[in-house]
Amino acid sequence: MLEILSDNWLLLLVGQWPEGPMGGLVATIGLALVSLALAFPLGVLLALGRISSHKIFYWPATVVVYLVRGLPLIMFIFWAYFFLPLVIGTSVSGVVTMAAALILYEGAYLSEIIRSGIQALPAGQMEAGRSLGLSHMQTMRKIVLPQALHNTIPSILSQFISTVKETSLGFVISVHELTFAASQVNNILLTKPFEVFALLALTYFVLNLILTGVVKLVEIRMNGTRPVAA
Amino acid sequence: MIEFKNVSKWYGEYLALDNVNAHVRKGEVLVVCGPSGSGKSTLIRTINRLEPIQKGNIIVDDVDVYNCGSIDEMRSHIGFVFQQFNLFPHMNVLDNLMMAPVLLKRFNKSQAREHAMALLERVGMGHKSDAYPGQLSGGQQQRVAIARALAMKPRIMLFDEPTSALDPEMVNEVLLVMKSLAAEGMTMVCVTHEMNFAREVADTVWFMDAGRLVEQAPPKQFFEQPQSDRARKFLSDIKH
Numbered sequence: 001m002l003e004i005l006s007d008n009w010l011l012l013l014v015g016q017w018p019e020g021p022m023g024g025l026v027a028t029i030g031l032a033l034v035s036l037a038l039a040f041p042l043g044v045l046l047a048l049g050r051i052s053s054h055k056i057f058y059w060p061a062t063v064v065v066y067l068v069r070g071l072p073l074i075m076f077i078f079w080a081y082f083f084l085p086l087v088i089g090t091s092v093s094g095v096v097t098m099a100a101a102l103i104l105y106e107g108a109y110l111s112e113i114i115r116s117g118i119q120a121l122p123a124g125q126m127e128a129g130r131s132l133g134l135s136h137m138q139t140m141r142k143i144v145l146p147q148a149l150h151n152t153i154p155s156i157l158s159q160f161i162s163t164v165k166e167t168s169l170g171f172v173i174s175v176h177e178l179t180f181a182a183s184q185v186n187n188i189l190l191t192k193p194f195e196v197f198a199l200l201a202l203t204y205f206v207l208n209l210i211l212t213g214v215v216k217l218v219e220i221r222m223n224g225t226r227p228v229a230a
Numbered sequence: 231m232i233e234f235k236n237v238s239k240w241y242g243e244y245l246a247l248d249n250v251n252a253h254v255r256k257g258e259v260l261v262v263c264g265p266s267g268s269g270k271s272t273l274i275r276t277i278n279r280l281e282p283i284q285k286g287n288i289i290v291d292d293v294d295v296y297n298c299g300s301i302d303e304m305r306s307h308i309g310f311v312f313q314q315f316n317l318f319p320h321m322n323v324l325d326n327l328m329m330a331p332v333l334l335k336r337f338n339k340s341q342a343r344e345h346a347m348a349l350l351e352r353v354g355m356g357h358k359s360d361a362y363p364g365q366l367s368g369g370q371q372q373r374v375a376i377a378r379a380l381a382m383k384p385r386i387m388l389f390d391e392p393t394s395a396l397d398p399e400m401v402n403e404v405l406l407v408m409k410s411l412a413a414e415g416m417t418m419v420c421v422t423h424e425m426n427f428a429r430e431v432a433d434t435v436w437f438m439d440a441g442r443l444v445e446q447a448p449p450k451q452f453f454e455q456p457q458s459d460r461a462r463k464f465l466s467d468i469k470h
Contacts (some may be wrong), residue, residue: 045315059373083330122314122316124316125318127280127310127312127316128310128312128316128317128318129318130280130281130302130305130308131278131305131307131308131310131379132306132329132330132334132378132379132382133302133304133305133307133334134301134302134333134334135302135308135383138333142329142333143318143320146320147318147319147320150320179292189286221381
């Protein structure tokens with residue numbers, strides 16, 4: 001296994017870059033980061049829709065969340081792969097397709113995390129803002145969301161770990177990421193699938209172990225820093 | 231200045247306010263009392279539309295609260311102090327006071343800061359302007375909450391059981407601030423169980439029971455010669 005690693009570490013780390021597109025572990029982390037960064041604003045909007053008393057906001061947000069929760073991620077990847085080019089009228093690279101699917105999927109899950117954060121705040125926070133003369137949106141922006149998002153940082157980071165794992169599904173539409181790179185290595189070696197895929201599993205595991213450690217650290221640091229509404 | 235006209239409110243089947251008719255004059259200090267569940271908190275929360283009503287009208291400064299152009303504008307002239315303080319825990323004391331006046335453009339930033347600091351001094355919290363609400367005692371938080379409401383320069387102040395969540399030794403510091411406001415001529419509606427406050431400071435006492443406004447009288451008359459059996463029983467119960 002060590003020999004496989006020492007012969008192929010560059011391919012596993014960055015894919016065919018700089019000759020080809022960025023791939024490997026760097027692409028996996030990059031894809032997860034970009035997806036989550038863009039899924040975050042979508043998640044906030046969906047969360048606001050889910051708690052809205054206006055049907056035109058509530059129903060679309062609720063349909064999206066229920067669809068995402070009720071269907072496997074790979075359905076969204078297929079749809080993005082086959083339909084996104086039709087809809088926007090131009091061909092789309094695998095990475096963009098994968099990112100689009102991930103953004104929608106993670107956005108929906110983030111929205112439920114954010115919604116729970118909003119609803120966990122005492123109703124008195126919204127009432128206090130409204131009583132001062134702030135509108136609903138002003139109170140959301142200045143009072144409710146800053147607290148709700150702060151309180152849900154650990155859950156949002158956990159979702160990031162899921163996202164890292166989910167990028168591996170990009171393999172089915174030939175996105176150049178870590179799993180794709182490992183599969184290339186396997187095709188070159190031909191006789192060592194067990195070692196190659198054990199190495200792949202180990203890489204994901206160690207990466208996520210580190211990220212879990214980061215989440216734990218953040219949780220510990222957040223405990224007892226800024227007081228939350230009681 | 232505040233007028234209730236045939237106001238009724240239901241929580242589902244439960245009648246929380248039963249045809250309330252009354253008014254509060256400018257500069258009047260009104261204390262609303264009554265047993266728990268009598269509708270006094272519900273009543274005060276209807277004045278700035280925190281609770282929907284199903285019947286009647288509430289007129290504040292000639293404007294129908296439940297039928298007006300901008301409830302936000304209306305509310306910005308009515309200060310509200312909560313039992314649970316409801317300070318914003320993610321902002322320090324000064325920002326709690328400055329946020330709304332600056333956001334709603336009542337003052338520019340330096341005016342708002344100056345006004346906020348003066349208010350904090352006034353409630354004896356000037357030395358805590360950098361502290362976060364979680365670092366303050368209940369009495370301190372409530373004094374900051376009063377200052378926060380005053381920061382918008384309201385014409386009316388509403389107090390919903392402002393001392394009920396406080397440890398006994400902190401009740402007085404909050405009542406003192408309320409007394410000084412009353413002495414200045416602020417129009418105040420206070421839901422409270424502090425009968426000494428009612429006796430000393432109130433111009434009028436309203437007694438509520440089962441959603442109805444049973445009695446309205448000056449404090450002396452209310453405490454010495456209550457008209458209804460229900461008020462007599464309430465007053466004798468709280469003496470013990």
